[in-house]
Amino acid sequence: MSEFDYDLFVIGGGSGGVRAARVAAGEAGAKVALAEEDRYGGTCVIRGCVPKKLMVFASEYRDMPTAARAYGWDIPDGTFSWDAFRAKLNAELDRLEGVYRKLLAGSGVETFDARATVKDAHTVVLSTGEEKTAKHILVATGGRPVRPDMPNAHLGMVSDDIFHLEKLPQRVLIIGGGYIACEFAGILHGLGCEVTQFYRGAQILRGFDEEARGLIADAMKDRGIDLHTGTTIVEMHCVGTPEADAMGEAPVENAQYGLKTDKADANGPVRVKATNGTIRDFDAVFFATGRRPNTDGLGLEALGIELGRNGAVEVDEYSQTKVPSIYAIGDVTDRVNLTPVAIREGMAFVNTVFHGNPTPVDHDLIPSAVFTQPELGTVGLTEEEAAEQEEIEVYATSFRPMQTAFADGSGRVMMKLIVSKANRTVLGCHIVAPGAGEMIQLAGIAVKMGATKEDFDRTVAVHPTMSEEIVTMRNPTRTV
Known part of the structure; x- marks a missing residue:
């Protein structure tokens, strides 16, 4: 009989953690448990790739009637219902989470709907108070969006919030120039919002091919997105507060867009001052200014596991930490933050640990x-x-x-x-x-x-x- 409760305990029920747990249990015959404090499926399925791509599809229908008429179809412009789309989107996410739970159960993985932290090299503590031991621990807790360090940043939303909006903002300001910011600029514009985007850099999509970046920026502007590079915000307050009034008056265009100025809280309009000196009011401010690995409070540093500057778990080419029994995969390691990469890292981990086939992770030439x-x-x-x-x-x-x-x-x-x-x-x-x-x-x-x-x-x-x-x-x- 094993001296441990499990051969493997996985912390995190996202794509990487679930794949590693399933394969270790179903193919390698290991005794596996997994703990997830939120919804199964992680960022990709619940608050990332999947709902975002469905929103992309929805937003692209905006131009379809115009294009169809050019091809001879007598099609009138339509209207978009956020309520109808959101209801179907939520139902789809519920279905997918159910699929993840069934896949784990079918592979024989024991699951805990609880937060897990690491006590020592072989012990995890659940938020229920239980302690579980395992020969190997795999940290797959992913990442989260972060707000900038500035006063009143809580007035702005982040990518996790976008899928839970009760209604779409009429006028939205997006802060950031990375892929999340640019994708949601297109999405929200396509769904009928008036989109303004500020990015402090000289060109959006830093790190991608320069020529491609320029073409996409031009296309965004041609579509009607009010894109400003070399610009960010220096101050933001709820409209109707003394602080907002002290900033100066925003243009009278507010009335045109139905902005309410009698509700001075985080759900009301926000007055923003930009580095270029302009002052404008928006229904919503959306921060797409970066993500951070979910390592806060996990107990890793107390065990001697090194964390990077942004909190990322430091691992070797086999996803192993300084503590030999503890591994980490996916966005929590901040290597290549893509869902298919996390899945590949999970497979490499199983090959290395449970199949006796040391498999380094290949991060080269990833489409x-x-x-x-x-x-x-x-x-x-x-x-x-x-x-x-x-x-x-x-x-x-x-x-x-x-x-x-x-x-x-x-x-x-x-x-x-x-x-x-x-x-x-x-x-x-x-x-x-x-x-x-x-x-x-x-x-x-x-x-x-x-x-x-x-x-x-x-x-x-x-x-x-x-x-x-x-x-x-x-x-x-x-x-x-």
Whole structure:
């Protein structure tokens, strides 16, 4: 009989933790338990990827009647019902959480709806007061959005809050320029909100390909998003308070948008002063200014487990901490914060610990998508990154796709390959287009395999498609 209650205790019921628990129990035959203090499915399923993508779908229907009329359909403009959509969205999230619970139960994983903290190398303490022991402990507690350190930041919402709105704000200010900020700018605009976005940097989507960033910024502005770079807020107060009055008057446009000025609390309109000196009122302020690993109060540091500057759990290539029996995967390690990566890390952990097959996590050449409108799909190095390490050739084209051009739309797409001049390997692929996320998944296979530009050239184009340009660009746009 084992000296421990379990072979594995998983803290966190998100995608990575659930996958590791299921595979360890179902395939490796381990005795496994999992504790989750909130809803099963974690950020991705409950307050991230899944509900966000459904909101993207909903928002894209706004332009459908106009495009359809250009193609001969007699379709009137419609109206969007947040209440109807939200009810169906909540039902879908409830269904998915139920699926996660059933998958765990079907694999023989014992679950606890409780918060778990680490007492020692082999013991966890539940918020119910129970203590459980395990040969191995896996921390998979994910991350959370954070508000900036400024007075009255509580007046603004974060991404977790967006799915629980009773009604959509008529005028919303988004603070941030990362993928979450830009995705929700498109979503909220598509659902009928008037969107203003402030970002303190010179261009949105820092870390992505410069040319792609510029095209997406232009597209956002063309759609009607009031995007201001080099700008952030310095002060915010509830409208109707003495502090707000002391800031000065906002434009009289408030009445046009039905802003109420008689409710001085966090649910009322907010007066904001920006670094450019402007003062404006908004129904809601949405902070998309970063995320932080969920390690507060877990008890890890007391055991000698190192935490990074932002609270991330420090692990080696096998996801193992300084305490040999304790591992960590997913966003709590702040390595590559993507759901499929957390799942891969969970699988590598099981292979290493329970199958006796040490498997380092592969974080190289991970395809990803940003669900802006249009989408950005990317894999490998940006032009800027590649140019810093070697001489490269850049193959790029930007054009109005057939569907858009026929409807007299102004939207452009971009296809771009970054190629090593020395060995012709495709170092990066970047696509800005509707459906770019779908395209980059397949392009990612070729880039991961080490395909050369000539391999792309030998591939026959699928015509007429946007993506055929990826295999028909014969001459480099520039050499860097």
